[in-house]
Amino acid sequence: MLIRGGMREVVLYTSRAQSRRVKFKGKGDLPMNHIADLAALKKPLPDALLAALGALFGERFSTTVAMREHHGRDASSYDPMLPDAVVFVESTEEVAALVKLCSEYLVPVIPFGSGTSLEGHVLALQGGISVDLSRMNRLLAIHAEDLTATVQTGVTRKQLNHEIKDSGLFFPIDPGADASIGGMAATRASGTNAVRYGSMRENTLALTVVTADGRIIKTGTRAKKSAAGYDLTRIFVGSEGTLGVITEVTVKLYPQPEAISAAVCSFQNIADAVNAVIQTIQLGVPVARVELLDENGVRAINAHSKLALPEQPLLLFEFHGSENGVKEQAELVQAVVAEHHAVGFEWATRPEDRSRLWTARHNAYFALLQLRPGSRAISTDCCVPISRLAECILETKADCEANGMVYSIIGHVGDGNFHVQMLVDPDDAADIARAEGVNARMVSRAIGMDGTCTGEHGVGLHKIDFLIEEHGVEAIATMRALKHAFDPKNIMNPGKIIRW
Amino acid sequence: MLIRGGMREVVLYTSRAQSRRVKFKGKGDLPMNHIADLAALKKPLPDALLAALGALFGERFSTTVAMREHHGRDASSYDPMLPDAVVFVESTEEVAALVKLCSEYLVPVIPFGSGTSLEGHVLALQGGISVDLSRMNRLLAIHAEDLTATVQTGVTRKQLNHEIKDSGLFFPIDPGADASIGGMAATRASGTNAVRYGSMRENTLALTVVTADGRIIKTGTRAKKSAAGYDLTRIFVGSEGTLGVITEVTVKLYPQPEAISAAVCSFQNIADAVNAVIQTIQLGVPVARVELLDENGVRAINAHSKLALPEQPLLLFEFHGSENGVKEQAELVQAVVAEHHAVGFEWATRPEDRSRLWTARHNAYFALLQLRPGSRAISTDCCVPISRLAECILETKADCEANGMVYSIIGHVGDGNFHVQMLVDPDDAADIARAEGVNARMVSRAIGMDGTCTGEHGVGLHKIDFLIEEHGVEAIATMRALKHAFDPKNIMNPGKIIRW
Known part of the structure; x- marks a missing residue:
C-alpha cells in the first residue's frame, strides 16, 4: 500500500x-x-x-x-x-x-x-x-564425474540437492531461502557455506541466457576453467535480470564430505570472536561455515529453540573433511578460540546435535521476530575486509542502541559479511525511518572500510544510491555503458541496479 | 619475418x-x-x-x-x-x-x-x-589479516611472492613464466595450482583500470564477496587489454601450508591416470596440484633432469595441509592410484625431493626442445570436462602420431586442461602447417566435448576463429556489443579476441 x-x-x-x-x-x-x-x-x-x-x-x-x-x-x-x-x-x-x-x-x-x-x-x-520461471524446473544433466549439474533456471537449491543426493555429491550454496538456482545466479547469492565453497560467482560455470532482443546465447562450457574471451557468465551472474533472462544454469557440485562436525563457543566480546576467526583462517583451517551471532541473536534462538547458550557473542563452526581431518580442524579451532578467551567450546559430531545447532541458527530470523510481536524485520547486508569486521559491527551495534532498535546481528564472519535484522512497527513511519538510517550509516561505514554495500543480497531497487557511493560515478558510467549496450531499449527489469 | x-x-x-x-x-x-x-x-x-x-x-x-x-x-x-x-x-x-x-x-x-x-x-x-607497464612494480599494500595484496600491474608473481615471504602468506597462481600480475589478470591466467586455488578469475578481488576514454575506475573493493552491481572486475579479467588498461590489481593471498608433500606414480595408459584423478577428486581429496605427463614428456625430463622415471604416463601430485593432512591425502591417493594399476608410487616430503620433481616438471618445455635441436615449440591449450579428458588426449595423441610430430603432452589434469607441445622446424612451412592442423583439430575436438578453446592461454590473435566456434555467433555478437560499448573507437589492443 x-x-x-x-x-x-x-x-x-x-x-x-x-x-x-x-x-x-x-x-x-x-x-x-x-x-x-x-x-x-x-x-x-x-x-x-x-x-x-x-x-x-x-x-x-x-x-x-x-x-x-x-x-x-x-x-x-x-x-x-x-x-x-x-x-x-x-x-x-x-x-x-x-x-x-x-x-x-x-x-x-x-x-x-x-x-x-x-x-x-x-x-x-x-x-x-x-x-514466472518456476515451471522451468527440470534437471537437464548431472555429470557426476565432472562435478557439474545443468538445470533449468527454476530448479530450487533444495530440489537440486534432493535430486542428486544419491550421487554422493551436493550443491553447497545456501542463501537461507529455498531460492531458484537461476535467481541465485542472477543475484550472485551466497550464504553460510561461501567461506569454503564460494558464491554463485565462483560456482556458475555457464548459463543459457535470452538477451534483450530475444536471442539465445550460451555463455560458457562445462570446462572447469577457460580463458576464452569476455566472461559472459560473470556478466550475467549478479545482473539481476537487467541484461537478459537466465534460463539454464550449469553449476559446480562437490563431493559430500566423508565427515561433518560442528562446534560452538561463546566470547566476552565480538572483537575476540572475530580475531579468533581471523587466526583460524590464517592457519589455513578450511572451515566450511563459521557464523557469528551477537548476544541478541543468541537470546532469540535460546527462546525460540529451547537452548541454553550463554547470551554472549557466539561462533558456530562447521567442518567438512575426512574423519581425522574434521577432528584435527576442531582441535585446532578449539586451541585458537581458547587464546581468544572463548568459553563453553562444544563439539558436535552426531547429526542430531549438529542439526539442532544449525536449525537454531537458520531460525534466527524467525526467532528474532518473536521478540516483538506484530513487528516486521528489516534485513540489511554489508561486507568488509575481515580485519575491519569487529569495528564495523561494533559501531553498527552502537548505532542500533542509540536509536533504540530491537535488533540482532548475524555474520558470515569468515567472509566479513554480516546482517543486522531490525524489528520495526510497520505502521510507525518514524521507527522505519530510524531503521533505514541505521542501515544507511552501516552501508556507508562498510564502504569507508573498503567494503561493499551488499555482500550477497544484491542491489535491486534499494541500493542504487549506495552502489554509486561504493563504485564512484566513473565506474557507474562504465556499468551504464554495459546496460545500454546489452539492453538498449531498457526493457529488462528497468530501474534496478542503475538508473538509465 | x-x-x-x-x-x-x-x-x-x-x-x-x-x-x-x-x-x-x-x-x-x-x-x-x-x-x-x-x-x-x-x-x-x-x-x-x-x-x-x-x-x-x-x-x-x-x-x-x-x-x-x-x-x-x-x-x-x-x-x-x-x-x-x-x-x-x-x-x-x-x-x-x-x-x-x-x-x-x-x-x-x-x-x-x-x-x-x-x-x-x-x-x-x-x-x-x-x-610498457613493467616500471609500475610497487607493492601498494599487504593486508595479512585479510589475505589480500594490492599491487601495481607490473609486479611479477615471483616478485610478489618474494616480497611477502615473511608474512606467512603466498600467492598461488603459477602460469610457468614469471608474468606480471596485471598481465595475468588480463589473460585470466592460471597454471598448476589452479585445481586447488582457482585461476585469476577467482583470485582477483579488484582492479584499477584506465578506460578507453582515459577515465580511471576501480572495479571492486577488498570485500571477499560482493553482490554490488555488474561484475566489472570479471569483465576486465581476461579482456586482454581490449577494454582498458589494468594498472592496479588486488589479489587474494593464502596461508603458506604447514606441510607440503609430493608424490609421483606411473600408469600403463592415460585413461588409467585420468580415472585415478577423477576418483581422487570425487573423494574430496584437496590436491594442490596434479599434473600429467605423457611418455614423451617423461622421456624428455628423464634426459634433461637426469631422472629415471618409467617412460609411461606419469602423475605428479602435490599436497598442502597439516602434517597429518598431507599424510592422509597421500595415503588416500596411493590407494586410489593402486586401483588404477599405478606403479612406482613415490612420496616425497623432503623439500629437496619435491623440488627435484617439480623442477623437472617445470623444465619439461625446455627438456622437450632438446629432443630436436634447432626446432621451435608450438604450444597449444585446451580444456574439457574431466570425464572427456582421456578421450581428448588419446585422440590428439593419435593425430600427432599420424602427422609424425615430435611432441609431448602435459596436463593440469585436475582441471581437464592440457597442452600439446609440438617441435617444428621453423623453416619448414609444411611442418608448421601440420602442427597447426593438429592444434585446430584438437581445439575443435575439445569444443565438441563441451570444453573450451583455451583453458589459460587466452585468445589473442590466434584463437579468434576458435572463439566463434566455441561460443557461436550470437554470443560473439554479445561480446562485440561489450567491446563496442567500452571501446567505441577500437583503440584498445585492436584485433584481439574479436574482430571489430
Whole structure:
C-alpha cells in the first residue's frame, strides 16, 4: 500500500532538482525520485501484445490481480508494485518469443524465480510482464564425474540437492531461502557455506541466457576453467535480470564430505570472536561455515529453540573433511578460540546435535521476530575486509542502541559479511525511518572500510544510491555503458541496479 | 619475418567473401584476412601526438627499432609486429594521460607487461603505442589479516611472492613464466595450482583500470564477496587489454601450508591416470596440484633432469595441509592410484625431493626442445570436462602420431586442461602447417566435448576463429556489443579476441 500510495504522492518529487533521497511516509530514506520517474513512464499494455501473449501462452498468461500481486512483491519490506501481466514460461524458446514481443512493444520484462529476493528485485516499477520461471524446473544433466549439474533456471537449491543426493555429491550454496538456482545466479547469492565453497560467482560455470532482443546465447562450457574471451557468465551472474533472462544454469557440485562436525563457543566480546576467526583462517583451517551471532541473536534462538547458550557473542563452526581431518580442524579451532578467551567450546559430531545447532541458527530470523510481536524485520547486508569486521559491527551495534532498535546481528564472519535484522512497527513511519538510517550509516561505514554495500543480497531497487557511493560515478558510467549496450531499449527489469 | 611477409602478400585475401581461414606460407591455418584488414588501417603516428608524448614522457618515450621489436613480440610463435612507439609509464595517471591522447588521435594502445603471453596478445597489428607497464612494480599494500595484496600491474608473481615471504602468506597462481600480475589478470591466467586455488578469475578481488576514454575506475573493493552491481572486475579479467588498461590489481593471498608433500606414480595408459584423478577428486581429496605427463614428456625430463622415471604416463601430485593432512591425502591417493594399476608410487616430503620433481616438471618445455635441436615449440591449450579428458588426449595423441610430430603432452589434469607441445622446424612451412592442423583439430575436438578453446592461454590473435566456434555467433555478437560499448573507437589492443 505504502509504495502505491507513494507512487501517487510522489509526483511532488519528480524534479531532479529535488534532493535525490526524500523522506516518504512509512518508507524512510528511499530513492523515490527514481520510483516516480519510472512510474511516470508506465503505460497500459498494447492490445496487440495482450492478444499475442494470450495466443502464445493461453492459460499460462494471466492478468488477474491476485496473480499480479503475488508477482509484484519479494521478501523485502517494499509494498507490492504490480506487473501488468504474468506469464508462466516452460522453455528457453518461450522466453525468447516473449522477450521478442516485449522488445517490439517496449514493454518491461521482469524475471521471477521464487520471489525470495530482498532488495525489491522483482517489483514492477513500470509495470510490464513478470516472467514466472518456476515451471522451468527440470534437471537437464548431472555429470557426476565432472562435478557439474545443468538445470533449468527454476530448479530450487533444495530440489537440486534432493535430486542428486544419491550421487554422493551436493550443491553447497545456501542463501537461507529455498531460492531458484537461476535467481541465485542472477543475484550472485551466497550464504553460510561461501567461506569454503564460494558464491554463485565462483560456482556458475555457464548459463543459457535470452538477451534483450530475444536471442539465445550460451555463455560458457562445462570446462572447469577457460580463458576464452569476455566472461559472459560473470556478466550475467549478479545482473539481476537487467541484461537478459537466465534460463539454464550449469553449476559446480562437490563431493559430500566423508565427515561433518560442528562446534560452538561463546566470547566476552565480538572483537575476540572475530580475531579468533581471523587466526583460524590464517592457519589455513578450511572451515566450511563459521557464523557469528551477537548476544541478541543468541537470546532469540535460546527462546525460540529451547537452548541454553550463554547470551554472549557466539561462533558456530562447521567442518567438512575426512574423519581425522574434521577432528584435527576442531582441535585446532578449539586451541585458537581458547587464546581468544572463548568459553563453553562444544563439539558436535552426531547429526542430531549438529542439526539442532544449525536449525537454531537458520531460525534466527524467525526467532528474532518473536521478540516483538506484530513487528516486521528489516534485513540489511554489508561486507568488509575481515580485519575491519569487529569495528564495523561494533559501531553498527552502537548505532542500533542509540536509536533504540530491537535488533540482532548475524555474520558470515569468515567472509566479513554480516546482517543486522531490525524489528520495526510497520505502521510507525518514524521507527522505519530510524531503521533505514541505521542501515544507511552501516552501508556507508562498510564502504569507508573498503567494503561493499551488499555482500550477497544484491542491489535491486534499494541500493542504487549506495552502489554509486561504493563504485564512484566513473565506474557507474562504465556499468551504464554495459546496460545500454546489452539492453538498449531498457526493457529488462528497468530501474534496478542503475538508473538509465 | 613470416607475418610481416604475410602482411605484404595477404592483400590477396582482404575480401571478406574469401574463406575466413587461408593457408599462408609457414603459418598454417591463420586468420590472415583479419591481420590484413588491420594492417591496411595502419597509419603513421601524427606529429602532434609524437610531440605530446615526447613532452610528457621524455626519455621514457621511444621509437627505436630495437625497443619496438622487443615490444612487438611475445612468447608465441608469431613473428614480431611492431608498435610505432613504446612508452614506459610509471603511474595510473600517466596511463590515463596517454590513453586520452591516443583516443584523441585514434591511435592503438597495446598494454605490455612482461611479454610472456602465448597467443600473440601484444602484437601491434595496426601499429600504435605499446604501453610498457613493467616500471609500475610497487607493492601498494599487504593486508595479512585479510589475505589480500594490492599491487601495481607490473609486479611479477615471483616478485610478489618474494616480497611477502615473511608474512606467512603466498600467492598461488603459477602460469610457468614469471608474468606480471596485471598481465595475468588480463589473460585470466592460471597454471598448476589452479585445481586447488582457482585461476585469476577467482583470485582477483579488484582492479584499477584506465578506460578507453582515459577515465580511471576501480572495479571492486577488498570485500571477499560482493553482490554490488555488474561484475566489472570479471569483465576486465581476461579482456586482454581490449577494454582498458589494468594498472592496479588486488589479489587474494593464502596461508603458506604447514606441510607440503609430493608424490609421483606411473600408469600403463592415460585413461588409467585420468580415472585415478577423477576418483581422487570425487573423494574430496584437496590436491594442490596434479599434473600429467605423457611418455614423451617423461622421456624428455628423464634426459634433461637426469631422472629415471618409467617412460609411461606419469602423475605428479602435490599436497598442502597439516602434517597429518598431507599424510592422509597421500595415503588416500596411493590407494586410489593402486586401483588404477599405478606403479612406482613415490612420496616425497623432503623439500629437496619435491623440488627435484617439480623442477623437472617445470623444465619439461625446455627438456622437450632438446629432443630436436634447432626446432621451435608450438604450444597449444585446451580444456574439457574431466570425464572427456582421456578421450581428448588419446585422440590428439593419435593425430600427432599420424602427422609424425615430435611432441609431448602435459596436463593440469585436475582441471581437464592440457597442452600439446609440438617441435617444428621453423623453416619448414609444411611442418608448421601440420602442427597447426593438429592444434585446430584438437581445439575443435575439445569444443565438441563441451570444453573450451583455451583453458589459460587466452585468445589473442590466434584463437579468434576458435572463439566463434566455441561460443557461436550470437554470443560473439554479445561480446562485440561489450567491446563496442567500452571501446567505441577500437583503440584498445585492436584485433584481439574479436574482430571489430
